[in-house]
Amino acid sequence: MAKIAYILLCHKDPDAIIKQAERLTAAGDYMSIHFDARANPAHFAQISKALKDNRNVTFAHRRIRCGWGEWSLVQATLYAVESAVEAFPRATHFYMLSGDCMAIKSAQYTHQFLDDHDADFIESFDYFESDWIKTGLKEDRLIYRHFFNERTQKWRFYTSYHLQQRFGLKREIPADIQVQIGSQWWCLRRRTIEWVLDFTRSRRDVMRFFRTTWIPDETFFQTIVRHVVPEEEIRSRTLTFLMFTDYGIPVTFYDDHYDLLLSQDFLFARKISPEAKDLKRRLGLLYAAENVQFQISNEGASLFKFLTGRGRIGRRFAMRFWETESTLGRNRELLIIVCKKWHVAKRLLERVRVMTNVPAIEYLFNEEHTPLPDLGGIQKTLEKRTRHRRALMRMLFDYFDTDRLIVCMDPGNLDLLQDFAGDRSITRILEIQCSFSDEYLIGHAMRVGLAGEQTSTDTLDRLLPTIRHDMTYESDGIRDADFEHLYRIEETADMDDNAEALSGFLSVAPEKAREIASVDYLFAD
Template sequence: MAKIAFLLLCHKDPDAVIRQAEMLTGAGDFVAIHWDGRAAAAGYDRIRAGLSGNGNVIFTRRRIKCGWGEYSLVQATLEVARVAVDGFPKASHFYLLSGDCMPIKPAEHAHAFLDAGERDYIESFDYFTSGWIKTGMVEERLIYRHFVNERRHKWLFYAMIEAQRRLGLKRALPRGLDMRIGSQWWCLRRQTLEAVLAFIARRRDVARFFRRSWIPDESFFQTLVWHLVPRDQIVARPLTFLVFSDYGMPASFHDDHYDFLLAQDHLFARKISPGAAQLRDRLATLFLSSDTTVSVTGEGRAVHGFLTRQGRSGQRFGPRFWEAAAQIGAGRDLLIVLSRDHGLGRRLVRQVGQVAGIPAYGYLFRDIGVDLPDLGGIETSLVKRHRHRASVLRMIFEHHGSDRLAICMDPDDFTMIRDLVREKSTVRLLSLDLPATPEALRALAIARGLATDQTPGARLAPVLAALKNDLLREAERYRAIDNGCFFCISPQAPEADIAQTLAEFLSVPQDRVQDIVRSRTLFAD
């Protein structure tokens, strides 16, 4: 039966590395660990102490300081490969993993799979014609010399490429090698890995070439295996399931991906999210189980690509999550008191809240002083409240654990109110139809900056006439968006009519609103 030596490249979360190594050796296999030289020495000491009693675990003699895209990743892989080949003479296969990888099949299935044929599993496609690289540089990775890391010294990295291009410093490819490319993650037989190590000992020019190439971990082993192994013994796919975005970023898998991962035609998956503790536990249990029943559909990359496209148009499983959060929510009642007289509006909404037994707030979209609960910072400015109005209201509902909420709004906020009425929740509007007296119109003109206390009456008259017409048009606009829940009361109306309107607005018996109607302070202004 196949015996696997897992080559583990890791740089973080030493406790997770310990659990991973114990799981892998728990099935009778071996683990060789390279702990990044840039990572904390304390983490390395923690791993060595935690695995000191495990005879199936060994460590590299050197810790290479690794950088993304650098030859140092190839060096680290060679380092861990050498100690594994020497230290585990019974290992028949060598499987490269990272600390973010987890098995998605039982160990017995993995052993049986490798026993089924004499093959190496490594992606190996033509470097220049396959189109494997989706974005960014292609031939520039190889033909120019790279001395700095693009991620740490971006300007200098590209300046050096441009300088070499202008000076004609294009370099030749290694003699006798057709460049290949593919995934960094592979599983090779012992004889193949030994052949690779022997080849680079003979051809030091190959190591020198790749030392100054960019992202060589995707071309070094892929090229050498292609030249050292009969083609019919190479399966040009990794046994580790991974998905990249169009921008070259690997997708992460979470707790709800368990069934999805098990259905893929692979032995391991990368990257498992650090926060997916439940998924890691379930996959570890699966790996050490004796159940070898496997149901494979293998549609993972197609599904990911399809859902990615749907997500870009906001249709992945429905609205984007921020759109869903930007809705008040079905089954909730939002009671809006409309009044230009803010003192009157605040008094009424306060009494409405007391009568109906529901949370009530004043002009939260106009008055920064309204005392709102902590909503994660979204409540700290009027601009944020206005921009994220539905989210603000949703969070207030959730804060109080209530399905009903009363607030005040100014009739001038027509666009905002119209948007709220279109929500899936029930929105009720109660308009305080104050008489358009000259005094009220003059106060409105002053509030809108159209007049001052010293504006002569003759000059003010056309302004007041225009304001009166504007109020009439506004009333018509609100009636036009009437969703069956539009109510209006006037101070001049009989108390019985006011009581009936308030009771309907609040959906409470009429006797419960009598105190509001009879209050001498409600319409005191």
């Protein structure tokens, strides 16, 4: 059975640290604590006194002053790890935590999970090939020496940095090291920890290199583990659930996140709000509980992205790229079928294709695998298609040697609709309005990753109104855009009204439009 030595780095809230240590060690696990030397000495004294009789708790053999982005965070971790290795010979795993972390699974589940997965869990992506770093310094974190803290000594940090640039004082990365990057919240097996410690003693050159890199807690262990452990024994993921906002700020969890946290495929979560007293109480009881069944749906990240991506009125995240310098052609007609139920739009598209012989393409801006001709690579990814939307459409007109083309789009592609409607060509839009039952919305949530098979009924009950409102919002956006040639058919409308709309959209006789609209299975789910 796995026995875990938790490596806790902390600097505040002594009461929470004491409770966390007592809670985690009560299940037979261990803890090694490094309390920041720059923090309040009275707090450390309080922690030491409260835990001095707990044989499953030890403290880092040396305390140092820590600073964000500095080597000191790695060094503090190494001190705590070294103490844990010596104090707890029966520990099989070493799990990195902060004072803001809490278990979101029971000890029984956690131990069984680690027994079932004989691997090291640590995010480690190629430093130069991955897009893990979104903004700021990248290569310069490594090839220049960073002696000062960017947050507390900004002038010294950038003066030193720019002087090294000016005088060409670059340095080489150790030749046999492939730098990796990832989250600092890892869980490593004892054998791996011992190999890492041996490496730190034998490779002084690598240690000197990392001591003056910037933010080494995102690169040091991630790199060394890859260097000493076979790749097939590494799972490049963290077992600690954490998310970030669009501004790079960690998402904080509160009392009403209990069910969400338990359903994620992680063992711990970060960051738990200090004010979330009920959440802390419930999670504390959970760790000691036995025979708890967890329903893993793992929709947390996608659900957060969906809900926050809605923004407020006037929504954020609009596309910024407009191909104003190109046109589809003044005499061409682009016909766009817009529908949230993609299967309904595809049925109508196929019906129109058969009865009018107009070239038709399904959701080319929404589905990666939409069948498209080879257009020199511009069609290969959704990102390329969207970025070069007008060029892509112009090439499709040329490929099919036609002046009329029909495509499908999702109502969420309002920016694309506006861009095409603003072209010199004629753009006609047909919006298909469907009815959405709760069963369909649940299925939709599962298809797009907002829910899973095990998502609780309470979570779905809170989620469905948001999804329904989102679909209404998209439809309202299309109406408010005031498109010149906008037509609409509805699931609840009678045949004559839908046929009239189709006649105007396709520029066909009413009789043919009625024949197209008469298919009885068009709106079937």
